[in-house]
Amino acid sequence: MDRRQVLRAGVVGAGAAAFSGALWQQAFAALARPGVGPYGELSAADAHGVALPAGFTSRVVARSGQTVPGTPYTWHAAPDGGACFADGAGWIYVSNAEVPVVGGASAIRFGPDGGIRAAYPILSGTSVNCAGGATPWQTWLSCEEIPLGRVMETDPWGVRPARERAGMGRFKHEAAACDPVRRVVYLTEDEEDGCFYRFVPDTWGDLGAGRLQVLCAPAGATSGPVTWRDVPDRDGRPVPTRRQVGAALRLDGGEGCWYDHGTCYFTTKGDNRVWAYDAAASTLALAYDDSLVTGTPPLTGVDNITGSPRNADLYVAEDGGNMEINMITADGVVAPFLRLTGQDASEITGPAFNPPGDRLYFSSQRGVSGAKSGSGGITYEVTGPFRGP
Template sequence: MSVDRRKVLAGAAVVVTGALGALFAGGGSAAPRATAAGYGPLLPDPHGLLDLPEGFTYRVLSRAGDPLRSGEGTVPANCDGMAAFRAGRGGVRLVRNHENRTTAALRVPPVAGLVYDPDALGGCTVLSLDAHGGVTAERVGISGTAVNCAGGRTPWHTWLTCEETEDTRGTAGYSRDHGYVFEVDPADPQRTGAVPLTALGRFAHEAVAVDPYRGVVYETEDAFDRPFGLFYRFLPRRPLGGTGSLRAGGALEAMRVPGVADLAAVQEPGAEFPVEWVPVPDPSAARTPIRFQDFGRGGITHAQKLEGCYWGGTGVYFVSSYARGREGAAADHFGQVWFHDPLRDRVRLEVVFGPATDVRLPGDSPDNICLAPDGGLMVCEDGGGEQYVFGVTRGGAVYPVARNADGIGTAQKPEWGEFAGVTFSPDGRTMYVNAYAPGTTFAVTGPWR
């Protein structure tokens, strides 16, 4: 994103054009309603960590390199996807991913009963907060997994953490195959252990969303090179069966949009298409990665950098972070949000991001996205230059919420870590968000609408 454009967005709220009404109405029937935009300009943080609007404050809950309160080791690095769960007496539990590859300096500590692969460095940690927002505990939720990027919560209040890799045993120093989804119980991690949900497929998982009415699990595949990733659904044998039900197996299918081989070819918000669901030939990817497999006549629909995935209203939203023609995409874009309506089996392009489309649109390369208490969106950027959390109101206005002021570059080459894992407390009064690097978890309070 250009510096000039960032100054515009940081200094004032601006109006978005496009099909936002459908997104926030949860299904497309209502027009956007007018609402006040934003909380004002961002103010420089005297401590150099997080710039926020006037009236907002932050608390650092956890910092990579500090001791875990459990005594299990050190707080791991590369803080990524996250979710907040209600705990007793007004408390909150945060489950936080650590996207550690084999080169990570701060691994998720191995804890007996929670280790999948002793040679993998990723996993999750769990923070417990009291009713006043103070941290009372911090411990390992799962370890020995790899490249834990995003994930999603379940209707039975567990976290599904996703491995964004396809590395197999014997590659990258691993002792076991990777590319799975794992379930983590934030209240009792030992109850879920470290068991891969193999029926959900083995691929570079990014995020998942569970249909709270039918139990279908939707999954995104983050692949930046051709053939690009797929959008999946998993039909569990025991839908909505609670913790452990996803271990009972089911059927994995991939989305086909007839006549659309690459979602990047669709450029107009509001464009809608019927979809078909095609059985995945080999979900285990024993010999061939899934996106390379033969889906028969009609092929399958791909998309570059499929990232965020969440359930809202009557369907599931999923994000394509960007598409680049020079890398083989059908067309360029700086980010898309799609909506799948499972009742009608149709998919619709809702929002287009980026400076090439309109400088008034949200920032480039959207990654993690969540719904805000006012019914709008919070968007974590993963683009170049400064890194922001942007809000988008129900009325379609874009405004800055936070800027990472903790530089990790040099004076000659400034750089800031991306934001990730944005989520709200169950009462909507606190926004939690991670700075990927340096690994930091923030709690932001203020006059949230």
């Protein structure tokens, strides 16, 4: 294990719910300890430049500017945020294109055996589509990471036209996560003084109308109770949404967002933190903070975040750092799950599990070339003995 030191994490919150018998509040109530993860040490990088634990294998499912194997569709540049959707016994992986002016999103459909069945566009005419989030009603929220950026609700099957969800605000959107219990959608903002938002639709399952709210807490707070206040002008003109409510908590570069059983986890890249919002108790805490690490932090460049559908493990992708996806397990171990070699000028994006939880998809946005255009992007699949509850 390289450069793994002691990691301190905060308490998630007393209201965290059980998931497969594991309590997140127990996992983070004490020191999380870097060390050997549940799958052991990483082996040498394979032919695709992916270092994985024993028993796991990788394959390339798409390359930017090239046709997706077995289809006539050309994969988009700069693949970013992604998610998986059940498609009968198979599944669909959707991926954003973080490209100015001609961004959008694409999808790859897989059969039950993991074979690629089709690839196609699901969104066009948008700009710098960074991350997003899946909804319980099987749509993909694709977010524009530009000033006055929009949220576009798209169809992973590519049948229904995409629809702008203006009520979710116009700002530098990053990621989204749905909370089906409280019937809200959480939203991150990629600004140095950004905020954490939630959209409260008038009708759950219909994002056409509702209220945009911002999380409020004392300046600099990292734990404790929080409140929500309505954003007066969600269009962000002439005053940006993040500057309309004086009590809003400022966050340094919001990135990934993932909701699971009562807790919404989100990341901020400017300070390398993973946050935990306990939705039931309406409290905020830190799950990871590299400033609390003795020695070299084990996880840097925190970016996209996802969770396993089989257990309470979190997977955090790095933008830079060691070019790793790190696990934070339910029992408080932080360890690399995979590492890309020879791609130091890239970033890891779009981690997402298929519905059975036995395949993990992700992308290297700029690949081996490191081209800022994202023309060298690579989308991967990892298969192996992912553990159950």
